[in-house]
Amino acid sequence: MVRSLAQWTKTLSFPARISPNKSSKESVNIHQVSPTITPTLSNNSLSKNNEINTMMNNNHSSLTEVNQIYSDPESEKAIMSSVVYCIHHKAGCKWSDELRKLKGHLNTCKHDAIPCTSKCGAQIPRVLMEDHLKYTCPQRRTRCEFCNKEFTGHSLENHVGNCGYEPLYCENKCGVKVHRRHLSQHKIGDCSKRLLPCRYCTKEFVADTLAAHHIKCGRVPIQCPNRCDVNVLAREELETHLKEECTVSVHSCSFKEAGCRFKGPRYAMEKHLEENCQQHLTLMCNMVSKQQHQISSLKSALSRLSLNYSGTLIWKISDFSAKMAEAKNKEGMELIMSYSLVNNRHPLFPNGNGAGEDSHISVYIKILPGEYDALLRWPFAHSVSFTLFDQSTCPEKACNIVESFIPDPTWKNFQRPSREPDSLGFGFPKFVSHEMLKKRHFMKDDTMFIRVKVDPSKIVAV
Numbered sequence: 001m002v003r004s005l006a007q008w009t010k011t012l013s014f015p016a017r018i019s020p021n022k023s024s025k026e027s028v029n030i031h032q033v034s035p036t037i038t039p040t041l042s043n044n045s046l047s048k049n050n051e052i053n054t055m056m057n058n059n060h061s062s063l064t065e066v067n068q069i070y071s072d073p074e075s076e077k078a079i080m081s082s083v084v085y086c087i088h089h090k091a092g093c094k095w096s097d098e099l100r101k102l103k104g105h106l107n108t109c110k111h112d113a114i115p116c117t118s119k120c121g122a123q124i125p126r127v128l129m130e131d132h133l134k135y136t137c138p139q140r141r142t143r144c145e146f147c148n149k150e151f152t153g154h155s156l157e158n159h160v161g162n163c164g165y166e167p168l169y170c171e172n173k174c175g176v177k178v179h180r181r182h183l184s185q186h187k188i189g190d191c192s193k194r195l196l197p198c199r200y201c202t203k204e205f206v207a208d209t210l211a212a213h214h215i216k217c218g219r220v221p222i223q224c225p226n227r228c229d230v231n232v233l234a235r236e237e238l239e240t241h242l243k244e245e246c247t248v249s250v251h252s253c254s255f256k257e258a259g260c261r262f263k264g265p266r267y268a269m270e271k272h273l274e275e276n277c278q279q280h281l282t283l284m285c286n287m288v289s290k291q292q293h294q295i296s297s298l299k300s301a302l303s304r305l306s307l308n309y310s311g312t313l314i315w316k317i318s319d320f321s322a323k324m325a326e327a328k329n330k331e332g333m334e335l336i337m338s339y340s341l342v343n344n345r346h347p348l349f350p351n352g353n354g355a356g357e358d359s360h361i362s363v364y365i366k367i368l369p370g371e372y373d374a375l376l377r378w379p380f381a382h383s384v385s386f387t388l389f390d391q392s393t394c395p396e397k398a399c400n401i402v403e404s405f406i407p408d409p410t411w412k413n414f415q416r417p418s419r420e421p422d423s424l425g426f427g428f429p430k431f432v433s434h435e436m437l438k439k440r441h442f443m444k445d446d447t448m449f450i451r452v453k454v455d456p457s458k459i460v461a462v
């Protein structure tokens with residue numbers, strides 16, 4: 001390639017030792033070169049100085065033309081032998097030699113800029129040309145590393161940051177990498193971190209928490225478990241529906257406590273109540289009188305209990321035959337007398353219990369938790385006796401039945417009771433046989449008396 005002199009003459013300089021052997025007439029002062037002088041090459045009448053200047057400044061001249069300028073071979077030789085620095089001396093080139101060798105040097109001078117060979121218009125130092133052509137020249141041919149399409153360097157700059165095939169991390173931090181061209185579709189359609197409205201309650205949730213929300217969302221439609229005529233209802237409405245609206249869910253009659261056994265759906269309940277006023281009233285009356293009876297017997301039991309501090313109870317069991325009849329029908333029926341001083345409870349089974357069932361009355365003692373347990377001595381170790389009184393009019397002839405025991409302190413039911421309900425009792429399953437009850441005068445006016453005696457000594461531990 002032919003390079004124009006103008007490109008390097010502007011900075012051309014000669015060392016001070018230039019032309020030391022030449023006559024002053026032939027010496028050349030290159031330092032006087034002025035870029036403003038633009039004579040034409042064809043003008044041979046110019047002085048030699050000017051001829052040099054011309055050579056240095058004309059864009060179309062080349063160093064080879066210097067040969068033609070000088071008609072005097074001696075002068076030419078002298079000029080061409082002048083020692084000069086490289087035109088890139090200031091840029092750092094250390095080269096210095098005869099002018100004739102400058103051209104050769106510039107072909108290899110690292111500091112010599114030449115126009116980009118791809119014609120992008122830039123002046124590129126020779127040493128950097130390869131890099132320029134490869135990486136920075138706007139005219140270079142290159143491929144996008146993502147889509148593999150070919151671009152010029154210039155158009156690649158516009159393409160970078162827009163390439164549809166560049167993999168990018170989703171901005172929602174879902175951890176997924178997708179091609180740029182699919183990114184917006186991903187964010188709308190697939191991203192696990194996108195916001196989605198619950199299709200039942202319309203509140204917005206991060207997509208990957210939506211399934212967990214659906215499990216508890218109150219607006220999720222469900223079917224009534226009774227398969228009533230309401231097809232679908234929101235989960236949060238089910239409870240109210242079953243209680244108040246469902247035509248199929250079964251309810252007990254509100255007179256259940258009084259003894260009505262009717263059960264049915266709500267719509268049938270209204271009818272039942274309407275049609276059974278009389279029966280319900282009767283049930284209520286029965287219940288009231290039964291409760292009245294219970295209240296008065298509780299009252300009398302209470303008055304008897306509050307009189308007793310000695311550890312001895314007389315238990316009056318009236319209407320015994322009725323109780324016995326009831327006990328025969330009702331399995332495990334027990335009459336209970338509580339004796340709060342030592343937390344005892346004395347169940348009596350009129351129709352027997354365990355080994356005495358159907359043939360004897362059974363009596364037991366049970367230790368129950370009480371308010372003063374902390375003050376009492378444990379285990380319970382007081383002897384207990386049950387006495388069935390013979391109510392003979394003649395006391396001398398009377399013959400009571402007595403059974404007693406001393407508690408075994410290792411037995412767990414005599415330990416301080418916990419709050420657990422109903423520990424086992426201890427007592428006599430065959431206290432008195434039904435046969436025996438009929439003999440003597442144990443029963444008078446359908447009433448019998450049993451004394452329960454707990455030895456009260458050393459009850460309190462402190």
Ligand SMILES: [Zn+2]
Nearest residue numbers: 086088093109
């Ligand atoms: Zn150089």
Ligand SMILES: [Zn+2]
Nearest residue numbers: 116118120137
């Ligand atoms: Zn270029």
Ligand SMILES: [Zn+2]
Nearest residue numbers: 144146147163
């Ligand atoms: Zn691309």
Ligand SMILES: [Zn+2]
Nearest residue numbers: 170172174191
């Ligand atoms: Zn995403």
Ligand SMILES: [Zn+2]
Nearest residue numbers: 198200201217
């Ligand atoms: Zn919801």
Ligand SMILES: [Zn+2]
Nearest residue numbers: 224226228246
């Ligand atoms: Zn229903």
Ligand SMILES: [Zn+2]
Nearest residue numbers: 253255260262
């Ligand atoms: Zn009823």
